[in-house]
Amino acid sequence: MGQTLVEKILSRKCGRYIGAGEIIIVGGLDCVFTHDASGPLVISRLNELGGGIGLDPSRVCVFIDHVVPSPSASISNDYKALKGFALEKGVRFHDQGCGVCHQLIAEYYASPGDIIIGSDSHTTMAGAFGAFATGMGASDVAIALKTGMTWLRVPESMRISVEGRLPKGVFSKDVILKIIGMIGAEGANYKSMEFHGSAIRRMNMEERMTITNMAVEAGAKCGLIPPDEETRKYLEERGRGDKYFKIEPDGDAIYSDEISIEASDLEPMIALPHNVDNVVPVEEVLGKRVDVVFFGSCTNGRMEDFKVIDKIIGGERIDRGVRAIATPASRNVYLQALKAGIIERLASAGVVITPPGCGLCIGVVGGIPADDEVVLSTANRNFLGRAGNPKAHIYLSSPATAAASALYGAITDPREAM
Amino acid sequence: MGSKGRAWKFGDNITTDHITPSRYMHLRSNLFELSKHAFEDIRPEFSSSVKPGDIIVAGRNFGAGSSREHAPIVIKTLGVSAVIAKSFARIFYRNAINIGLPPVICDTSTINDGDLVELDLQEGIVKNLSNKAEVKFKPLPEEIVRILSEGGIVNYVKKHGGLDKF
Numbered sequence A: 001m002g003q004t005l006v007e008k009i010l011s012r013k014c015g016r017y018i019g020a021g022e023i024i025i026v027g028g029l030d031c032v033f034t035h036d037a038s039g040p041l042v043i044s045r046l047n048e049l050g051g052g053i054g055l056d057p058s059r060v061c062v063f064i065d066h067v068v069p070s071p072s073a074s075i076s077n078d079y080k081a082l083k084g085f086a087l088e089k090g091v092r093f094h095d096q097g098c099g100v101c102h103q104l105i106a107e108y109y110a111s112p113g114d115i116i117i118g119s120d121s122h123t124t125m126a127g128a129f130g131a132f133a134t135g136m137g138a139s140d141v142a143i144a145l146k147t148g149m150t151w152l153r154v155p156e157s158m159r160i161s162v163e164g165r166l167p168k169g170v171f172s173k174d175v176i177l178k179i180i181g182m183i184g185a186e187g188a189n190y191k192s193m194e195f196h197g198s199a200i201r202r203m204n205m206e207e208r209m210t211i212t213n214m215a216v217e218a219g220a221k222c223g224l225i226p227p228d229e230e231t232r233k234y235l236e237e238r239g240r241g242d243k244y245f246k247i248e249p250d251g252d253a254i255y256s257d258e259i260s261i262e263a264s265d266l267e268p269m270i271a272l273p274h275n276v277d278n279v280v281p282v283e284e285v286l287g288k289r290v291d292v293v294f295f296g297s298c299t300n301g302r303m304e305d306f307k308v309i310d311k312i313i314g315g316e317r318i319d320r321g322v323r324a325i326a327t328p329a330s331r332n333v334y335l336q337a338l339k340a341g342i343i344e345r346l347a348s349a350g351v352v353i354t355p356p357g358c359g360l361c362i363g364v365v366g367g368i369p370a371d372d373e374v375v376l377s378t379a380n381r382n383f384l385g386r387a388g389n390p391k392a393h394i395y396l397s398s399p400a401t402a403a404a405s406a407l408y409g410a411i412t413d414p415r416e417a418m
Numbered sequence B: 001m002g003s004k005g006r007a008w009k010f011g012d013n014i015t016t017d018h019i020t021p022s023r024y025m026h027l028r029s030n031l032f033e034l035s036k037h038a039f040e041d042i043r044p045e046f047s048s049s050v051k052p053g054d055i056i057v058a059g060r061n062f063g064a065g066s067s068r069e070h071a072p073i074v075i076k077t078l079g080v081s082a083v084i085a086k087s088f089a090r091i092f093y094r095n096a097i098n099i100g101l102p103p104v105i106c107d108t109s110t111i112n113d114g115d116l117v118e119l120d121l122q123e124g125i126v127k128n129l130s131n132k133a134e135v136k137f138k139p140l141p142e143e144i145v146r147i148l149s150e151g152g153i154v155n156y157v158k159k160h161g162g163l164d165k166f
């Protein structure tokens, strides 16, 4: 019987035919990671299990990314303990300022066919490489560290195909917002979302990552894109070309649902407070006053995004009523944007640049909005209380919509600013 | 396995940010303190009024969002004996089992806030003692009941020496 991409990846690892619905125990995990937010609990679970790591330490990463730089002694003490743990176990350690875990997983670790387990829900992002990547809680991650194994229920798959060319001003963020709006916050619960079609093939890796990153916002266990020449190019540019191989679903694979989208019909989309699936065309909220604009996060804090933002804002002064904050997703992105002159132009336009990390997406440090303020964010979640204040109203859009809105101080259609 | 307690009724799409607001992340190593902020943006009285044995009753997609295991942990820390919902977000469901908090999927529309509810996990039945309504659900799979009765997956792995006997 034909297999979906997730069935193919898991079969390859298990050395036998695997089908949806099966419960499997799988070893040979390629990467297991945790970060400052969940790491302390992972370590205490691991200690309950006796402490040791049963996995090659080069496959384990600890990231300090959620709250950086540390704003308090108690958080710094947690970081000190995490660093001590990483050094003691000899695992990979990415300290404050290196960037968001998912971005670093993309830059340094993810390859086709991998199994990646992270103690963070947006671990799905690495599915852009054709890797099975999923988020789990601290106990599961501790067990993966201890035993080198995890258990999984093999998910059914949803086949989503996006065909054609995206119109000017419409980006991969609009595609995924549109899909989440269509199927809802639990539209893909427990499933694998598999993305196909010429519009996806035309996207570079950074654009694809935005899509697989947000698969979890529809409840998916993983979001997968079959690896192709774009994947190879991305890996080669980072010295990992040898990791590339082709893995794709069979033509007669069985899907639980199929969705087709015509790219040329799409328009800029926006998620209204306080749910990610509360999606409407930007057109419906044009002119709404914006107080804070956030450019960043694992969803849209990459070089590709900064290029788009730069193209719209350039060195022009953003609206004086807006506080705009830009947080590169990693140090590499920061340096690239710096060399390209983008950081300088954004700073002179009045944008505050904060160090690589999660920044305002998680909202513990870095520009928490005041009561009743409207935040337009390029991140992936607008839940009540996200960005640090339950009295704020968070909207989610593409970097282009956010940039155009920062310029005019109100929600603006990016097609008018490009 | 079963329990009895007052229902705390919630709607659809309760997220991990409702359960454990991200802004309290600095309390993540102090679960007792963190639990004092559970649901504070939507039901500020929750943590101070909830009684041991009480049951959370919700709509669709309970626990959407983050993979933080802190979310089911604070609920359990406050003494809640089970969460009953029309559906759960995937990671929360798994985390709840892993830490020994039973997640039950069934129709919750006949249960109102404050009703006295009795839950029988083996039989797969929720009895609303306040209005005599009864709702049946598919009992949890045996593996899951075993993990719950051993107090969570970490205890389970400790006892059985790994995942193999799963």
Ligand code: SF4
Pocket: A066, A100, A101, A102, A120, A122, A297, A298, A299, A357, A358, A359, A361, A362, A379, A380
């Ligand atoms: S940027 Fe936001 S969504 Fe991404 S890992 Fe950080 S907190 Fe989570």
